[in-house]
Amino acid sequence: MRISLPAFTKQQYEHLYLENSRKQRLWIMNRFNHFTPETKKSYEQLGLALAIFMKCKDQTETLLVSDGLCQLYHLKRKELMAYFNGAAADEHYSLTKKRVEVLVNQILGADRQTITVRVKINNFYHTLLLHAKRQQLADGSLLCFIDYFDLSADQLEVTPKADRNAPDAPRYKDDLTGLVNTTYLNRFGRDFLVDKLDEGLRPVIILFNVTGMRAFNDRYDYRQGDRLLIKLGQILVQTFTSGLVIKHSEDRFIVLTTATDYIAKIKTAQKLFVAGISNSLTNIKAGIYYYENRAEGMEAALDKARQALQYTGSDLTQLYHVYDSAVQESFGNRDYVLTHFWEALDKRWIQPYYQMEIRSLTGQICGYEALARWIDPDKGILSPATFISVLEDMHLINLLDLSIVEQVCETIHDCLEDGISVQPISINLSRVDFQVCDIFQEVDRIRKKHDIPPYYLKIEILESTLTRVPGQLLLAMSKFHQAGYQIWMDDFGSGYSSLNNLKDFNFDLIKIDMIFLKDFANNPKSRIILSSIVNMAKQLGLHTLCEGVETKEQADFLRDIGCERLQGFRFSKPLPLEEVISLIHKNGYGHYEPVELNDYYDQAGLANLLVDPMSDSNVLDKRQLALPVSIIERRSDDSLRLYYIDRAYQKQLEEAGFSQGSWQDQINYSNVYHHLLLDLMSESQQTRVPATLTLNGFTINVRFLAKHDDRQMYVCTIQNFAQYVYLAQKCR
Structure with missing residues (x-):
């Protein structure tokens, strides 16, 4: 300002x-x-x-x-x-x-x-x-x-304008490119623009930035990087023949021009620049500002070109942007955020909204994600896109994140004190958090202050964080794990090195980015990719959650392939705490997973339903399975409950005239085959390997998955399922 x-x-x-x-x-x-x-x-x-x-x-x-x-x-x-x-x-x-x-x-x-x-x-x-x-x-x-x-x-x-006509003076030259430098721009740039206005022309300021320069230098060394900048300077001089080209700062150039075809020239310069560069991330982007007010200073005008450049964001396909009302509003919001942030923090205008996570196996609410919302008394609800990136740029985001952690811990503590069932809550940490403070120490201090067990907090880290602060992140992740926290990778699949990140970092769960559900109904490739991600996660021993679930078709498919948790508007939008508590009282606790069963269902969720579930999850040589598969829970009274049946199982049940519920009754009341299943379950639990029985033309395989107090979970496959159904009915 x-x-x-x-x-x-x-x-x-x-x-x-x-x-x-x-x-x-x-x-x-x-x-x-x-x-x-x-x-x-x-x-x-x-x-x-x-x-x-x-x-x-x-x-x-x-x-x-x-x-x-x-x-x-x-x-x-x-x-x-x-x-x-x-x-x-x-x-x-x-x-x-x-x-x-x-x-x-x-x-x-x-x-x-x-x-x-x-x-x-x-x-x-x-x-x-x-x-x-x-x-x-x-x-x-x-x-x-x-x-x-x-x-x-x-x-x-305080210097004579006569020097303007001598740009070859050493103090006006950039040592690397030989172009005029920022000193020349600051002294004479405005005069150039005003002269063009006096001639009846419309001058334009174009600020160019080279993207991916750090990666280029790391790969090819800084001398090659210098050659690349020299090349860009030459291209701009050749392209904007009637303009003034300035080497501004490290990776930035400025062009002052009156060319009306400047957009075409920008595209030409971009094509010439990327020719011969094998690194696809190294490119140029431009911010454009029309200089129309002769009273406007050079720095103020350049700042608007800079804002237009920043407005292009990280989208590599957006080559340029012209300063307009959208940019002005965006940076107006930025100023508002910076001048009101401390008040918003103190008065808790910034507060967590909670979006529920659904256990696909049971349909119960098994957790929440805490999402920061700025509820401003004058402007209403500010979008996170308005303030998150601003606070990250100013290295203030850790204060917001820790405020959310504080409020989440207060909520969990108060609910436990009041006897309200509460599920674990995941909190988001920014890459900046790992740079400006010991984020583990800060989070753990707040948790201990409110006397919250660590399993109530799940730590979410954006995938993009992994490549920016790998050293600090590895150390912090180790501390979080040692203290008993789970660490989740957020927006898996949104970055450029997702698979490599799974190799290098130790996560407990991956949150599959909602981009894979885009055009789900019309694009069969989405199903193939999602199935492959879930299959890979199971083999790596990672839990899975899919974001952005909006339709029953999406939810059913994700459940079928064994994605353990679902999140999205299909179930709920993010809600303020008061509405979350109100829903708990309204729905009753039957809709909510008891926190003590979290680990139990997590262990069961690692069963790979896309391939042979009788083999260990980390065995790579598996075959796609067409056998009927079910997940069955055994209670202390030896009653059996069907939690899951796959499409093959469901199809054969329908052919025999059964629903999932009526078939559950059938196996509980079929004396011979009920006891047969119980015997196989007991054997697998004791040996921790699959138990198999071939009898009367069919084969049953049962594998123990998890145990909690009076309940146990098993996965079961059946060969010659029709014969099994027939005999189970006969022996009732």
Whole structure:
């Protein structure tokens, strides 16, 4: 947010600034006590313009500068640190070490925590409002935390415009590409745009970004990456012959042009760029902004092109986007999120909504997923898409996630205290959580505070997290597992390396992404892919849940192939806590799986119903099975209950005139064959291997799956099922 002096008095601005950013600054400064390489990196990535200095006796050293401060000064971090620490100097910046020491001394000696200073940046004088906090260490040295706000209403150019005609000056050239650089853009870019307006033309700012550059450098080395950037610079110069091409920052270029066919030129540049690149993830994207207001500064205009670029998101098929009302609204929402987040957190406008998970074997509710919802008193319900990515970018998402964990644990504790049956709840953790804090320690601390057993919380991690922070993730996953938590992979199949992730990371359950149910009724490939995923998961000993279930047809198919849990609007949308509790009282506990039976049904759910269920789940050489398969529960009174029958079993029952319910009665009252099943069950439970009997022309195979107190679960296959049905009826 940029605020100009004419809109506020200095006193009004200071009050507004301090009120809006007080908690952000306190959070940053308090967290500094836990300064580690990981937290240092997270502070450096902040969009807030922040510098941290240490003063010991008469020496002042710069400890770190944030991305926001580097952006303010238009310098790379290494360059800015060099200026601040006296290793470099430049006439275009008032950044000498002596100037920094004077500034720090001025702040440390001030009665107030805010002061206003004038500094020269890129040959423009800027008015900066600085807010500082001091912290004295045990050895007597002082830490000085300074965050900067550029009032920028009175920038004054201090170099002659004649230099504009000499872009070949070394200070205006990018060392790598030979193109003009950001220094030239900041000094003369606006003049170029205004001149074009004066000529009656419509200038356009195009910001290009190279995607997948990190992966390219990792694969081919940085020298090849430099050659790729040089190639792109040459392509842009050749394509935009009448425009101005600038090397902006690491992987970004800017084109100022009046070409009306700029979209065609962007597409041409993209085709030339990707030609010969084998890495499909390395590409270019563009953000476009029409410059129409001659009073608009270069930085403000460029920021809108940057917003248009960011609006393209991670969709590699979206080559460009023009700044429009949708972008403006999106980033307006971003500003709203950042300025109201702390209030929303304190007042619990952000709260969990709960979406039920259904056990396909029993039809009971076996758990919930806690999903963050922002219930704003002015704007209503904010979509997670509005605030999640913003908070991740600002490294604040861990505060939201931990608030959800806190509220979930409070709910579980209160329900247990009130005697309300409650099922385990899964909570989502962001990749950023693993970067900015010890997320295991934080979650476990909250759980212990509310005296909740760990099996009540399931940890969900997005598949995309695995490739971004693998080191931190492996360590945290090990801690979670050792403490008794289950870890679930969310959105399985949505990433580029799903199968490799299953090999490298130890998960307990995979949540199959809803994308596989898209066009389910009309695309038979969906069924093949889903069956293959479930079959593979069973062989790996992983539990399965499918998201996005919306129809009975989808639910029946997933149950048939042995997908253990189902989630989606077919059963319920995410609900606030009050509605969840109301449904529990309304439906009665018969609709809810007792938590003590979770492990029992989980063990039974690992039976592979797509291949021979008599063999171990990790045996790879299996054949597709056409035999009738059933899952049967034995109770303490030796009664048998059919929980599952497959399509082959159901078809033969229908041919014999039975429903699943009437057949269950038949096997319970058929004396000979009832006892025959009980004997096979007892044998398999004792030996932990399948028990087999061939008699009167049919063969029964029974395998023990799970046990809990007075109940046991078995899987059963029958060869020559028609003969078995006939004899069971006869012996009743």
